[in-house]
Each structure stands twice: as C-alpha cells, then as structure tokens.
Amino acid sequence: MVDSDELFVREDPIFAHKELLEITHLPERNRIVGRDTEITNIATAVNPAVFNQSPSNVLIYGKTGTGKSLCAKHVSQRLVETAKQEDVTAAFAYVDCAQDSTETQAVQTTASLLNDPSTTGITIPAKGIATSSYYDRLWRLLDQQFDVVLIILDEIDKLATDDILMQLSRASEAGKISDSKIGVIGISNKIKYKEEQLNERVKSSLCEREFVFPPYNATQLNDIMAARTDAFHDGVLHDGVIPKVAALAAREHGDARQAIDMLRYAGEIAHSSGATTVSEKFVLDARQQAETDRFRELLQGSTPHSRYALQALTTISLSNDTEDGFRTTRVYSVYQQVCRQNGSDPLSLRRVRDLLKEHAFLDITKQTRHSGGSAEGSYINHQLVEDPDMVKTVLTETIG
Numbered sequence: 001m002v003d004s005d006e007l008f009v010r011e012d013p014i015f016a017h018k019e020l021l022e023i024t025h026l027p028e029r030n031r032i033v034g035r036d037t038e039i040t041n042i043a044t045a046v047n048p049a050v051f052n053q054s055p056s057n058v059l060i061y062g063k064t065g066t067g068k069s070l071c072a073k074h075v076s077q078r079l080v081e082t083a084k085q086e087d088v089t090a091a092f093a094y095v096d097c098a099q100d101s102t103e104t105q106a107v108q109t110t111a112s113l114l115n116d117p118s119t120t121g122i123t124i125p126a127k128g129i130a131t132s133s134y135y136d137r138l139w140r141l142l143d144q145q146f147d148v149v150l151i152i153l154d155e156i157d158k159l160a161t162d163d164i165l166m167q168l169s170r171a172s173e174a175g176k177i178s179d180s181k182i183g184v185i186g187i188s189n190k191i192k193y194k195e196e197q198l199n200e201r202v203k204s205s206l207c208e209r210e211f212v213f214p215p216y217n218a219t220q221l222n223d224i225m226a227a228r229t230d231a232f233h234d235g236v237l238h239d240g241v242i243p244k245v246a247a248l249a250a251r252e253h254g255d256a257r258q259a260i261d262m263l264r265y266a267g268e269i270a271h272s273s274g275a276t277t278v279s280e281k282f283v284l285d286a287r288q289q290a291e292t293d294r295f296r297e298l299l300q301g302s303t304p305h306s307r308y309a310l311q312a313l314t315t316i317s318l319s320n321d322t323e324d325g326f327r328t329t330r331v332y333s334v335y336q337q338v339c340r341q342n343g344s345d346p347l348s349l350r351r352v353r354d355l356l357k358e359h360a361f362l363d364i365t366k367q368t369r370h371s372g373g374s375a376e377g378s379y380i381n382h383q384l385v386e387d388p389d390m391v392k393t394v395l396t397e398t399i400g
Helices: 036-051 068-085 103-114 131-145 163-169 193-197 200-206 218-226 241-252 256-272 280-299 304-319 328-341 349-361 388-399
Strands: 058-062 090-096 148-154 181-188 209-213 365-371 378-384
Touching: 036 058, 036 068, 036 148, 036 181, 036 209, 058 068, 058 193, 068 090, 068 148, 068 181, 090 103, 103 131, 103 148, 103 163, 148 163, 163 181, 163 200, 218 241, 218 256, 241 256, 241 280, 256 280, 280 388, 304 328, 304 349, 304 378, 304 388, 328 349, 328 378, 349 365
Parallel strands: 058 181, 058 209, 090 148, 148 181
Antiparallel strands: 365 378
16 A cells, blocks of 8 residues: 555655636736737727726737736736726726626626726626526615726627626716726637627727737747746756747747646656656647647637537548648538537538637638639638648547
8 A cells, every 4th residue: 555655745756836727817018928919909098097087998819818908907907906006996807708707797806897896795606596686686786895997808799798798888977887897808719709699889989999919920939938947946957948839839839838838747747757857858748738728718618610620631531631722612511421420500611610710710721712714713721720730639538
C-alpha cells in the first residue's frame, strides 16, 4: 500500500504561480500586451461614465484569443476605480452568453452579479419568476446602488433573441431607470453579427461604437507569454520554449489563449513525465492538446446545423484526404445526408454557405476561390485546417 505521505506532491516542481496561465485569470495592466490601441478605443467610448454621463455602447469583433474579453474586463475595472475618484458609483457585470443564452438567463445573471441584497433588500432567485420580474428587480437595484453600470455580454451572438439589448439600451428613455445609466459592451467572434442578427430597432437604439481586434503576431505572442514566465519556478523554462510556442500559434491562428494553453500544457506534460525542466520537446504534444481544447471551445454553443456542415466537410475529407478542398455543392450534398441522419430538415444552400464562411473566419476551415473558366465560372473550395480525425472526435462529443 502506498504511504499517504508519498501519495501527493506537496510542492509543484514546475509551476510557481500557475494561475497566471489560467484562462479565467485577469492579468495586471503590465501583462496585457499588444492591445494599447484597442484598450484606448474602448476607454474613450465609455469615458463619459467617469463624469456620471451615459457611456457609449460598444460592439467588439475578432477571432477567439485576440484579447476581446480581457480588454473589455480590464477597461471596465479601471473605469470603476477611476469613477470612484470622481465620487461616481460605478460597477460592471460580465455575462457569458454561451452559458446564459436566453433573455431570462442573461437578465437574471446580470441582476444577480450587480445586486447587494444587504443594501437593496432585493432577492434575485435563480429561477421561478417571470422575465419581466427580473427586469423590474434589475431596474430597482441599479437605481438604488449605482450611478452608472457597464454590462459586458460576451459571445453576444449566442443570445436566442436581441430583446435584452433593446431593454438595456432603452431603459433610461423608457423611464425604467431614473438615477442610473447603462452602457453595453457586446463581444462576438462573428464579424457579421450586427448585420445578420440585430433587427433595425435594436441597431437604432444601440447607436454603438464598433471595434475589430486583429490576431496577435509572433512578437506580440512572445511578449504575452514572456510577461507570464513567473508562472514557472526560476530556471525551469528553457529559453527556446516561448519562441517556439509563439511561432506555432502565430502561424496557425494568432490566438493568445491557445498560446498560453500550450505553454501551460508543456509544463504539465513535463511534470507528468517526471522532468524537472520544460524543454522544447514537450511543445508539440502540448500544441496538439491545446488545439483540441481550442477546437472544442469553438464548437461550444454553436448551432446544430453549424456542426452538421462541419461534419459533412469532415466526412468528405476523411474519405478523400488527397484532394485540395471540396466545392460548396459537394459539401452541401453530404450535409443534407447528415441532416437526415439526425432527423433534421436541411437549411438552404445559401445559409450553409454562410455557415462555412463563419468556420473559415474562425480558422476552422480554409476557403480558396478557383476559376472554372467560361463554362463553370468561379467556385469556392473548402478545406479543414485541423486534422480530420481530431475534428471527427470532437464533433462526436457534441453531436453524439
């Protein structure tokens, strides 16, 4: 029998402050790299809140891992601190719409995060009351506690309706709140979110500022990870590890989240193998693990038909691995078969074409335009960026 004193490692030989490499960690200002312009743009939009004026609403677009949520949280936190110096009571609430995708869930979470029941006397039950009652309690607690509030709606495109945007953006105008002001920061991976999912009344009501976050380059990724080297014990991390991770991540996605994951996984693999240092030989295994996690995260909250379209392309790729991409019409034909297998009516060819564009924007697939000459005209080929076997494994988890 293993002695209990030998069962657990009491001191991690690799990591000193592993939390610096966790996705949920909100780093200090000096650890946010390559986003000075974006931080300034968001801060400028919400700056009126410091003087107890209504902040501009903001929509932020960009691929996963480009610092959108990080910068939105950072600016909101700084605004609360700066407003306090001006005797303005401010707060912010962060809502993950992939988790709280209905209007009721989103407003309940917002109210729950902002409410101090010892001050307001208001309770926010997890369920059991009408959506309108959640709104009523939200308006009351805002007026009682705050001069101004920022509400961050991350992955805003996952919301089932845009009704909450209408409610939040028109709360003051509609007389729902009188002593408080609201600013909305919406975050989406979909560059066409506003165009495709917002109705004209909401667009008019929001009057938002829009910012696009570009992917990080290799130098920025290198700096991002270099600012977190104290996650490891001194002397543990080999000099070549961070440059190698940065080069791989920049070449593939420019995704800081994946780069940080890769660095953490390299340390975990080194630890599990009994190594006392983290060398470059652990990076490739870490890359595969980080890529699988990244892909799994991208599919979380995606619609069934988005996954069906990807499954169709994966099926073709596994049986025709020598071909350089496949036409939209061919993918659509297999997509129809996938829909029948899952007991679902297929979407139109045009809509599936849009779904494939979304996958290309997220670097799940690659699109190339070809010319078929005067007889065929131009057409688009679709190709998986990721390994088809890995895509199939993750899709099996999500589709069943």
